[in-house]
Amino acid sequence: MKRIAVLLSGRGSNFEALLACTAVGDFPGEIVVVGANRTDARGIETARQAGIATFCLAHRDYPQREEFDRALRETLEPYRPDLVVLAGFMRILTPGFVDFYAGRMLNIHPSLLPAFPGLHTHERALAEGVRIHGCTVHFVTADLDHGPIVIQAAVPVLPGDGVDELASRVLRVEHRIYPQAVRWFCEGRLSLNEGRVALAPSAWPRSAMPELVVPQGA
Numbered sequence: 116m117k118r119i120a121v122l123l124s125g126r127g128s129n130f131e132a133l134l135a136c137t138a139v140g141d142f143p144g145e146i147v148v149v150g151a152n153r154t155d156a157r158g159i160e161t162a163r164q165a166g167i168a169t170f171c172l173a174h175r176d177y178p179q180r181e182e183f184d185r186a187l188r189e190t191l192e193p194y195r196p197d198l199v200v201l202a203g204f205m206r207i208l209t210p211g212f213v214d215f216y217a218g219r220m221l222n223i224h225p226s227l228l229p230a231f232p233g234l235h236t237h238e239r240a241l242a243e244g245v246r247i248h249g250c251t252v253h254f255v256t257a258d259l260d261h262g263p264i265v266i267q268a269a270v271p272v273l274p275g276d277g278v279d280e281l282a283s284r285v286l287r288v289e290h291r292i293y294p295q296a297v298r299w300f301c302e303g304r305l306s307l308n309e310g311r312v313a314l315a316p317s318a319w320p321r322s323a324m325p326e327l328v329v330p331q332g333a
């Protein structure tokens with residue numbers, strides 16, 4: 116069982132989607148802690164109600180990014196995470212922090228990278244008039260939003276879309292691909308080779324996958 120730490124800054128719907136997946140059946144990982152850089156993050160309340168350990172470290176209390184990141188790492192380490200999941204986490208992390216969790220930290224970004232790194236991706240996609248938009252799960256590296264890509268999902272941009280319509284269409288596919296990527300990581304199937312992600316085949320023959328086993332009497 117892999118130990119998962121989630122970092123978020125707000126609503127936490129990606130955390131909720133992951134929680135729903137880890138809570139059922141044979142998921143090979145468990146969320147051991149949820150942390151935020153703001154005390155008012157709604158995702159922290161959700162985690163508390165689910166009985167998960169939480170912490171808030173207000174980045175405003177740390178004048179230097181390095182100090183905040185050191186405190187973040189010191190707070191996370193007692194939970195011995197195998198994987199750090201950024202789920203709507205809004206602070207850029209320093210190279211020291213990123214290197215410490217190299218190969219074991221994932222982010223979901225609301226665009227089809229390498230298009231639209233950074234913030235305000237839906238506004239920028241609409242302004243460019245792209246017909247296809249989406250989201251990307253990638254390993255986090257010091258190069259912001261440029262780490263090795265694990266999985267992407269695309270959605271159409273439809274006539275009449277505003278930021279809210281587009282953001283919610285993207286969010287629905289975020290909730291599907293992020294738990295999938297985390298599952299692959301926890302199954303030990305993701306590897307990094309020259310900056311590219313490889314997915315090893317499942318150890319289970321398809322016919323023996325638990326969800327395909329028909330119970331007696333069904």
Ligand code: NHR
Pocket residue numbers: 201204205206207208209210213222223224225233234255256257258259260261262
């Ligand atoms: N850190 C590193 N080193 N590398 C990445 O790829 C990271 C990262 C930290 C967060 C998420 C990312 C996204 O998916 C992420 C990826 C925040 C900003 C940002 O500009 C940019 C990208 C992402 C997250 N943050 C401002 C800052 O000064 C603060 C903005 C705010 O508080 O609203 O840190 O989009």
Ligand code: GAR
Pocket residue numbers: 123124125126127128129130202203204205223224225233234250286289
């Ligand atoms: C998601 O759309 C996520 O991709 C995006 O913020 C939203 C968080 O929603 N992430 C970023 O923009 C990172 N800079 P959630 O809190 O409901 O998961």
